[in-house]
Amino acid sequence: MIRALTGFSTRHPWKIVALWSVIGIFLALVAGVLTPRVTQAAGGDFLPKSYDSAAALQVAEEKFGVTSDTSTLTVLVGRPDGEPLTGPDQKHLASVAKELGSRRVTMPDSQDTPTKSDDQIPFLATDHSQKPKVSVGMTAPDRTFALLSVRLEGNTADTGMHNLFRAFREQAEDAFAEVDLRTGFTGGLADHVDTRDAEESVQRVVGLLMLGLIVLVNVLVFRSLCAAFIPLLAVVIVGGAATGVIVVGALLTGIKLDTSTPSMIGVVLIGIGVDYFLFLLFRFRELLRERPDVAPRAIAAEVGSRVGTAITSAALTIVAAFATLGIATYEGFRVLGPAVAVSVLVMLLASLTLMPALLAITGRRMFWPSHALKRASRPGLAGRTGDFVARAPLTSILCSVALLGALAVGMTGTRMDFGQGGTHHETEAATTAAEIARALPAGVSDPATVYLTAPEGDRVSTASLGELSGELTRVEGVGKVGAPVLNEQRDAARIDLYLTADSQTQAARDLVSGPVRDTVAAHTPKGMEAHVGGTAAIFADISSAVDKDLKTVFPVAAGLIALILLVLLRSVLAPVVLLLSVGLCFAATLGSATLVFQHALDKPGVNFVLPLVLFLFVVAIGTDYNILISDRIREEMEGPRTARAAVARAVRHTAPAIATAGIVLAASFGSLAIGSNASTQQIGFATGLGILLSAFVLSIVLVPAAAALLGRRIWWPVRPRRRHGHSGHAEPAAPVRTTADHHPESPTTTG
Known part of the structure; x- marks a missing residue:
């Protein structure tokens, strides 16, 4: 199947590229239009109805008309001089509040068309104009301000609702200014819009820096502009296609996505997609060097088939890990898991079709203007690392375990923080909330x-x-x-x-x-x-649901990954080594996050979703890299070398791909850490660190060292046979010698 896909793609590369481009751009545009229709920000809507707060939401909707799309704003009204409100001020306040509640708020660009016309296509356009429900609420004990409660209907994640709020805010400010009163806005939509506006420029810069880092890393590694930009462009197109598939699927099935799901998918796919392209590029360059007389299209087909097998295995592991979220009781997890799984499958399909097609089209031009293809590869740092790991496997294992174990100790006393993750921006909404809290109970606005x-x-x-x-x-x-x-x-x-x-x-x-x-x-x-x-009750119930889900998802995901590894590696011992290593890496990553955020920065604890996110990403992606190195080690052990020499050669040729991929993926996730949201910061930092540990410690040192120590026994019961002819890939006439070649194995380490 894999050979057939890659073979067809390299025989008809231009058709494949054109097809992916059209589909990707179209689905990306569709996703941009429809995302607000399929997302919701209310966490309580993801709870099973058996929870008390979920039942309260149902009563609120059925009896009081308060839906999950209802956003309540708190408007502070006071005198500009800070003096207590007078009797006339109170009358003006009530009069303006009544006027605002009777006036329809329209979008800034639709003042002449306050209602949606019958000939508008509902699928493509939404009119958010409405009459807000305005009521007078509490007055401060010192009478320096009074509060209004305002209800607007619409998804807080929809940019149309953001514009509607801005229009209402402008109307309210002007109306109260006419009677010489000041205003402040907080709660719900006001918090969301102010935070988004404050972070917009930062997020744009962070996104550009992340893309720039990916390009820079590829330029430094390949010395080529094509190898730097083509993979990124391809991944962006495929990412748009995957997001479109998820959004359209959610629309057709009536499933609601969390507002963070589309952005999470984008981050995942950029990282994973560039990873897979890098795996193909490194092997493509290696074979182009070894076979200068073979047509690049034929090499692209072989690379797609050979590396495609490892990529398929790795992607299916990620899919299986996230698919286990389908058994969670908290619907936010139950929707996120399959959504990420489907998007990874889309990226896998692109890895087997679009990427080989691009290699077939560009050929040796992919590495222009570098002259690396004209000279033999040098061992470099990767070669020296492979030699050391093969020569001193026990030392390598002990050092790796000591490092990961020291970080894992940080898990002691880990506490879960079920807060929504406050921001560090001093926004207008935050300032207004602080002023209210100084005079009234902290929960008055919520x-x-x-x-x-x-x-x-x-x-x-x-x-x-x-x-x-x-x-x-x-x-x-x-x-x-x-x-x-x-x-x-x-x-x-x-x-x-x-x-x-x-x-x-x-x-x-x-x-x-x-x-x-x-x-x-x-x-x-x-x-x-x-x-x-209410918010506090909802998150109290979410904490219970998440705690229950963690106890269920962890063992099921681990068991499913172990089963997949047994089938893929055709070994009993190798999956044990891989699972133990990624398990230790997970503990080290969570321990590091606890040390940094809970102990060093004195936060209430680590975010409640962090253990699950780390488990899925660090375990799944760590296994991803481990599969790549294990596949190459097995392939090399099928050759005429000793097991340790095979490990040294595998590390030499695979470590650059894994290291580059790890840096790119860590940068992709690490971009989430540069923002004001505390929970996103933790997820970005911890996931980025976990990926770096998976790449540099597990896949380049620990797993190869275990293979060198155990020899061919690691593949029991189906051990690779040492063939003294063709080793499964082309080599120069004189085998590339490594230090490990000078250290024949004893019977106790050969396997």
Whole structure:
């Protein structure tokens, strides 16, 4: 199958390139238009309905019309001089609030068309214009400001909603300025837009730096402009195609993606795609040197077939690891896993078709203007490393294990942080929130909410809820309890709780999941059903769901990867070596993240998704690199060399590809660490470090050293046969000699 795909692609390269270009660009454009339709930012919507906060969300939608796309803003209104609001100020405030609630907010570029016309194609255009729901809320104890609550309907990740918020903010600022009052905006959409605006320039620079680093690394390695730019361009096109496939698939199936999923897929595919292209490029250059008289198209077909087998094995390992997320209870994981798995499959297909086709078209011109093809390769650092690992495998193993073990010790006392990851930007929204918190409970702009429903046919009265409200005011940590609000049918009620702790802190989560829920359970009027919702409650339940999923996904993923390795490597001992090495690398990476963020930077802990992300990426990609080196070691052991000489040669020829790929992929993930979001910083730093450890410690030193120490026994029960003829690849007439060739193995190390 692999040989047939690569063979067809190299025979018809221009057709393959044209097909991928058209499909990739089209799907990328489709993804750009449709992504807001298939993403949602509300974490509670990913929880199973059995969780209390998820049930509260359902009541909020069915009884009060508050959907997951409802964004609540808090608007601070005060005097410019900071003095208390006067009676006339209060009247002006109420009047302007009423006016804002009756005025339709339109998009900045659609003032003349406030409603969507019937001839607009809904598939391609969305009109976000709407009348906001505005109500007057609390007033500060010193009367220096009052708060308005504003509800807007729409996905907070949609740029159209961002423009709508900006239009509303401008209208509100102008309206209150006319009566000599100042405004500030925070909560929900305001936080999201301000943070996005603050990070936009930084993210653009980071993205350019990441792409520049990838190009620079390739230029330094290959001394070629084509080898630097063509792989990156190809990967961007394939990444667009993969994202389009995911977005269209989500639209057709009705599945909602987390807002971070498309960007996560983009980072993964750039790193993995460039990796796979590099594996092909290094082997292509090697064979072009060894066979100067063979047509490049024939070599491209052979490289695609031979390296394609290793790439397929590696990609299927990643697919299997992420596919196990399909068994998670938290739907955010259950959607992310298959989405990444499908995107990797798209990249795998490109690796077997588009990339060999590009090699066939460019041939030796791929490495222009370098003259490296005209001279024999030199051992260099990779050759010396291979020689040392083959000559002193036990020392190499002990040093690697000592390094990884020392980092793994950092896991001691690891705590999980279930916060959303605050930002470090002093945005207008953050400044407004801080001003509110100085005078009112910290949770006033994002309250916890108790929803109560009466049995079918019954009604709810505010009098019947008096005892519950009174008991909630006595709960330590609840700063204020709002008056019960009944829905129009009077069969449900809502009680807002303004906590003294910020809704995104561990203190707030402990409060709502413990004393608040206990009080609600004990004092809910007989016959009624009660649920506690809000940000703090949602993340308290997410923490429970994630903890449960980690205990399930880890062993299933590890078992599935082990099974795949058994089949691919046709060995019992080799998969054990590979799994132990990546397991130790995972522990070292998580330990490093704990040391840096929890201990050195004094954070509450490591982000709650970090262990799962590290396990999947470090284990899967670490196995990816291990498969590449193992495949080459096995191939070399089929030749006439001793096992240690085979290991030395395998490291010499494969280490540059793995090292370059590791740097590129680590840079891709490391770009996530340069931002203001704390959780993204942790994921970017830890994943980048884990990939570097996987590449430089595991695949270049530890695994080859184990192979050199165990010899051909590592492939038991199907050991490679030592053939004294063709070794599975072309070589010069005189074999390339390594230091390991001068150290024949004893019977105890031959295998």
